[in-house]
Amino acid sequence: MILVAESLNIMSQTIGPAIRERNAGPVQEMAKTQEEHGADYLDINIGPARRNGDEMMEWVVNTVQEVTDLPLSLDTTNPVALEAGLKACKNPVLINSISLQPDRLEAELPMVNKYNADMIGLLWGVEGMPRDANERCMHAVDIVYRASELGIEPERIWIDPIASPVSVEINQVKACVEFMTMLADIAPGCKSIVGLSNVSNGTPAELRPMLNRTYMVMLERYGLYSAIVDVFDEELVKLGKGQMPEIVELIHKAMDGEITDISSLSEKEAQYVKTVRVLKGESLYSHSWLEI
Numbered sequence: 001m002i003l004v005a006e007s008l009n010i011m012s013q014t015i016g017p018a019i020r021e022r023n024a025g026p027v028q029e030m031a032k033t034q035e036e037h038g039a040d041y042l043d044i045n046i047g048p049a050r051r052n053g054d055e056m057m058e059w060v061v062n063t064v065q066e067v068t069d070l071p072l073s074l075d076t077t078n079p080v081a082l083e084a085g086l087k088a089c090k091n092p093v094l095i096n097s098i099s100l101q102p103d104r105l106e107a108e109l110p111m112v113n114k115y116n117a118d119m120i121g122l123l124w125g126v127e128g129m130p131r132d133a134n135e136r137c138m139h140a141v142d143i144v145y146r147a148s149e150l151g152i153e154p155e156r157i158w159i160d161p162i163a164s165p166v167s168v169e170i171n172q173v174k175a176c177v178e179f180m181t182m183l184a185d186i187a188p189g190c191k192s193i194v195g196l197s198n199v200s201n202g203t204p205a206e207l208r209p210m211l212n213r214t215y216m217v218m219l220e221r222y223g224l225y226s227a228i229v230d231v232f233d234e235e236l237v238k239l240g241k242g243q244m245p246e247i248v249e250l251i252h253k254a255m256d257g258e259i260t261d262i263s264s265l266s267e268k269e270a271q272y273v274k275t276v277r278v279l280k281g282e283s284l285y286s287h288s289w290l291e292i
């Protein structure tokens, strides 16, 4: 699993102010520690960045590149800021993200070629969030087609089916998994990615890792190539790097309904099995799902 580290984020309580004040220390510290924790890419998310977005993105990219050689993923809804970041990048870069909204598609798709970038194809349609796996498939085909018109190969497109919170809508959590089982057939050659922490948004902080880890393994079983993650969750990084094969096997068995007796498992194993059941929609989500 390619791990894209999520914490260089304007929404973060430490990084947000540092970026706005152009205070390099916390930004460089975060870049370095995420690399040490196993990040393969660093996501730089400056949000809509309406004021001086271009100067802001250029500053963050240069500041981060002073302390790491990791490839970057640039995340902003401001196309001018995006292009300023692309110009500043020394390494191959991932554009996060391009959706089917016509204005952004037209502004940003040509940048994929101009800067020889990879792109995340976000399955967000003109009507917003896709309702199910089939709508995700239609959007994926659309994006791949629009990209192909400009000569962008499938290998450079990382399809993001959009993970959504288990505390909000279990059918969307299931649709994302279902979509992963279909992706290789409908968009051959494309890579894939999800913003994993989305699935645990709204869940108490200490319980989030269990959902994130379990969902990653479930999606990886059907071919997920990469994920935007909290690399400070060391168990998640180990799982993603293939260092916990017993837990992966246990999760697969739980997905197949082969675990009938939880009482014979260790507490940690039982927690993974309970979490699979919640993410499959077999048991109802509540903040106390691990205790039931």
Ligand code: THG
Pocket: 006, 007, 009, 011, 012, 013, 014, 045, 075, 096, 097, 120, 122, 160, 162, 163, 194, 195, 196, 197, 198, 201, 228
């Ligand atoms: N797809 C793509 N890009 C994405 C997402 C996606 N980028 C943004 C997001 N989703 C993935 N990144 C994050 C980053 C942080 C959090 C969740 C997802 C998060 N942060 C904590 C919080 O808000 O409580 C802590 C913030 C802090 O550090 O203070 O949950 O789906 N392509």
